[in-house]
Amino acid sequence: MRVHVVHAHPVETSFNRALFNAIVEELAAKGHEVDALNLYDEQFDAVLSRDERLNYHDVPANLTPEIKPYVDRLRAADAIVFVHPVWNYGYPAILKGYFDRVFVPGVAFVMEGGGDRGRLVPNLRNIKKAAFVTTYGGNRFRTMIMGDPPRRIARRWGWATFRTLPRYLALYDMNNCTPDQLNGFIQAVRSEIGKF
Template structure:
């Protein structure tokens, strides 16, 4: 299976980077073809320009500035997001990727004023993430990243596709043993992906 891994963290020595390496290695060992998209290493520009916004609904003109990324998304059969949760949301570079690449005609199409899912090529979806806060505080804030993955992203892909959300909460107080347990859980999940 062709898996597009979207990684968003600027530091190569971070725990998120360790999760990213674990995901890529486990998927590769399991025999998947991995397209590893490290947004920071690729210097992805997350800013949606005024011109891009003006042509947001103009297909295929809307794709031109990000055509390479659109092609990678459309070639994938599965998606895995690896990122931390910052301020109860995605890192800006990942949010910008979603804004600029998950376009009309790509992740959805408009039919009679209604958005219709369009990523039928994606048959599996997973997110691997960390939260600085504990689970209760995250729930109190509404857990926007989980909702986006489990609701918004889920409805854009092939219906009834499996979706996994793997999260380590309270990262700010997680000791080495707890982090290692989470890495092993991620490894097992990706080997079975």
């Protein structure tokens, strides 16, 4: 299976980068073809331009030369894994920008009836499995009080986009974890991702 692993953390020595590396290693060890995308290393431009917004519903003109390589990688995948921290109860800006610029009409979905009206129909039928692997600075209780927006969005948006319920593997209160707890989470992620 071809697995696209998308990472969004700027620090190469971070725990989040260690998770990304472990996932890539685990998938490769299980015989999967891995397409690893580190958004920061690739200097992905997260800003949706004026022209991109104006042409957003104009398929295929919305598939600009800047985003087409990312779309090609997405369309070639059988599975996808997003590895990212949660900051301010949301996705890092670079990952949100990736979603905004790459998951456009004609790619992630089509609008029955055309244009910007009609019924949204998922279009990434090639993706059979999806997962989000993430870390939180906040503890689970505080995050629940806030409604845990990243978890809710990942599961609902993931279902609507891929028609498969994504796995959501989260480490809460990361800054207060012991080295054994951090290592335990990496091993749990390896075990879960190894089932892809």
